Amino acid sequence: MNQIIATDKAPAAIGPYSQAVKAGDFLYVSGQLALCPESGALLGEDAAAQTRQVLKNAQAIVEAAGYTLADTVKTTVYLKNMADFAAMNAVYAEFFPSNPPARAAFQVAALPKDGLVEIELVLHKSQGCCC
DSSP: OOEEEOOTTSOOOSSSSOSEEEETTEEEEEEEOSBOTTTOOBOOSSHHHHHHHHHHHHHHHHHHTTOOGGGEEEEEEEESOGGGHHHHHHHHHHHSOSSOOEEEEEEOSOOGGGOSEEEEEEEEOOOOOOO
């Protein structure tokens, strides 16, 4: 049975979706924007600042589920402008300093709330040995 993950330490969903869903040993974190958890306002004037807030929001959700960012196996990054790739990448590397997860990055026509960066995550943590 899937478990819905929700925390007030990250922004509430702005549509009919969950912040994250735990399915077995996997955690699927919905795309996060650079939103203030308290007000829902977009934070950060540039891609670096928005990436930092996006990953802080994602980290809060991940930790609420009992995982850490080190459990991340795959991310997908959506950028409003691919010219922001290097700025996003520099901040992203701070959150995944070693053994980074697999990743895809795309430029998209637009993001909700006119954000510059959105990131979704897939995490896996073995819940015990069965051997």
